[in-house]
Amino acid sequence: MKLGARTKLLDAALGTIRAQGYSATSVDDLCAAAGVTKGAFFHHFKSKDALAVAAADHWSETTSAMFADAPYHAADDPLDRVLAYIEFRKNLVQGEIPAFTCLVGTMVQEAYAASDAIRDACWRSIAGHAATLEADIAAAIEKYDVDGVTPASLSLYTQATIQGAFILAKAKGDPGVAIDMIGHLKRYIELLFKRQGRKASIP
Amino acid sequence: MKLGARTKLLDAALGTIRAQGYSATSVDDLCAAAGVTKGAFFHHFKSKDALAVAAADHWSETTSAMFADAPYHAADDPLDRVLAYIEFRKNLVQGEIPAFTCLVGTMVQEAYAASDAIRDACWRSIAGHAATLEADIAAAIEKYDVDGVTPASLSLYTQATIQGAFILAKAKGDPGVAIDMIGHLKRYIELLFKRQGRKASIP
DNA sequence: GACAGCATACCAACCAGTTGGTATGCTAAG
DNA sequence: CTTAGCATACCAACTGGTTGGTATGCTGTC
Numbered sequence: 387m388k389l390g391a392r393t394k395l396l397d398a399a400l401g402t403i404r405a406q407g408y409s410a411t412s413v414d415d416l417c418a419a420a421g422v423t424k425g426a427f428f429h430h431f432k433s434k435d436a437l438a439v440a441a442a443d444h445w446s447e448t449t450s451a452m453f454a455d456a457p458y459h460a461a462d463d464p465l466d467r468v469l470a471y472i473e474f475r476k477n478l479v480q481g482e483i484p485a486f487t488c489l490v491g492t493m494v495q496e497a498y499a500a501s502d503a504i505r506d507a508c509w510r511s512i513a514g515h516a517a518t519l520e521a522d523i524a525a526a527i528e529k530y531d532v533d534g535v536t537p538a539s540l541s542l543y544t545q546a547t548i549q550g551a552f553i554l555a556k557a558k559g560d561p562g563v564a565i566d567m568i569g570h571l572k573r574y575i576e577l578l579f580k581r582q583g584r585k586a587s588i589p
Numbered sequence: 590m591k592l593g594a595r596t597k598l599l600d601a602a603l604g605t606i607r608a609q610g611y612s613a614t615s616v617d618d619l620c621a622a623a624g625v626t627k628g629a630f631f632h633h634f635k636s637k638d639a640l641a642v643a644a645a646d647h648w649s650e651t652t653s654a655m656f657a658d659a660p661y662h663a664a665d666d667p668l669d670r671v672l673a674y675i676e677f678r679k680n681l682v683q684g685e686i687p688a689f690t691c692l693v694g695t696m697v698q699e700a701y702a703a704s705d706a707i708r709d710a711c712w713r714s715i716a717g718h719a720a721t722l723e724a725d726i727a728a729a730i731e732k733y734d735v736d737g738v739t740p741a742s743l744s745l746y747t748q749a750t751i752q753g754a755f756i757l758a759k760a761k762g763d764p765g766v767a768i769d770m771i772g773h774l775k776r777y778i779e780l781l782f783k784r785q786g787r788k789a790s791i792p
Numbered sequence: 793g794a795c796a797g798c799a800t801a802c803c804a805a806c807c808a809g810t811t812g813g814t815a816t817g818c819t820a821a822g
Numbered sequence: 823c824t825t826a827g828c829a830t831a832c833c834a835a836c837t838g839g840t841t842g843g844t845a846t847g848c849t850g851t852c
Contacts, residue, residue, distance in 0.1 A: 409612030496610035550753030
């Protein structure tokens with residue numbers, strides 16, 4: 387399986403940008419990490435910003451494939467599926483910080499004002515992933531008769547919490563704090579759907 | 590009131606770094622924004638990273654003074670004070686994105702791996718601010734007999750949510766989504782302390 | 793005249809992006 | 823089957839400009 391330079395660069399970008407940030411990652415850094423030359427870089431991407439957009443799209447594809455295959459969709463109850471998703475996200479927080487943090491969350495903080503194309507690609511990634519939760523959340527809202535929240539808003543909130551959890555983990559230098567924060571997200575969902583701790587205790 | 594170059598540089602750093610990110614902000618950018626020369630910069634800060642640490646500390650000082658003077662401490666009930674804090678944070682989300690977002694949350698994403706000094710300064714700022722909420726949260730937990738959460742963890746969670754809300758606002762290019770996310774944080778606190786909507790309805 | 797507080801001038805390293813060129817594979821005419 | 827014609831994929835060397843940082847000089851105050 388011989389990978390082309392384009393794929394190698396995109397894969398290298400995911401790790402390098404998450405570890406160093408976008409601005410601090412030079413084109414030479416990416417070429418060295420991917421084992422290709424600068425000529426190859428600019429053959430496949432017309433600029434560094436264009437690679438960032440492609441990397442965000444690549445991130446969307448790889449993560450959505452990974453979440454689509456994940457086991458949290460199995461439960462019969464929609465709320466159980468949402469809670470299983472959160473549990474799944476919590477279990478992903480493992481190893482070194484660049485290994486589990488979010489590429490687009492990192493990138494958009496640096497690029498939101500400098501490049502509309504990068505910002506849009508990051509938003510597509512975040513909002514697109516949040517949208518995969520909406521059906522389950524909508525079904526749970528319906529089933530458990532919750533009002534005051536919309537599926538779109540609540541699905542985005544899961545992402546906001548997870549992004550914030552990553553920032554705290556980076557600042558503290560400790561993944562544990564991210565796990566703790568995601569625990570609060572789980573508790574919020576349980577409280578919101580009136581399922582406090584025990585399973586399926588609806589009146 | 591004649592400001593020294595050091596103060597002008599620190600003030601310039603708060604706005605410029607929030608708008609452009611840390612790596613993308615050059616020393617020349619900061620000097621131009623502050624109206625000082627490069628000689629003055631390196632007279633007061635021995636490196637760009639040293640300025641970042643000083644800027645984070647400066648951020649801690651200015652924000653803590655601002656929060657100390659804020660009106661949300663007035664309520665008699667500790668839970669009311671916590672909820673008033675969240676409402677206060679929500680009302681701060683106004684104007685352009687760099688105007689209300691967090692310097693240290695932005696900076697730590699870029700620098701957490703490259704500089705321990707910057708990371709520590711950012712963590713001091715976040716954890717220090719969170720700590721100002723702990724007494725009220727502890728009193729509310731006691732008064733409303735909530736278990737399963739600690740004051741330290743819940744106060745950090747407020748910051749995680751707010752940081753995540755900022756990321757979403759940057760990605761969408763819309764402060765409104767941040768306000769919406771902070772609304773979920775408020776609802777979580779209300780549910781956690783069994784005060785759903787109406788005021789002081791404890792059995 | 794010592795020293796804090798700057799300004800000017802400069803540097804080596806690094807930056808994104810360009811250049812001219814080569815290797816390889818596909819396609820279709822002969 | 824051969825081969826001309828061309829596009830894709832890649833490479834090493836280079837460029838103009840920017841980077842963080844330094845060395846030195848000036849100027850007002852104690």
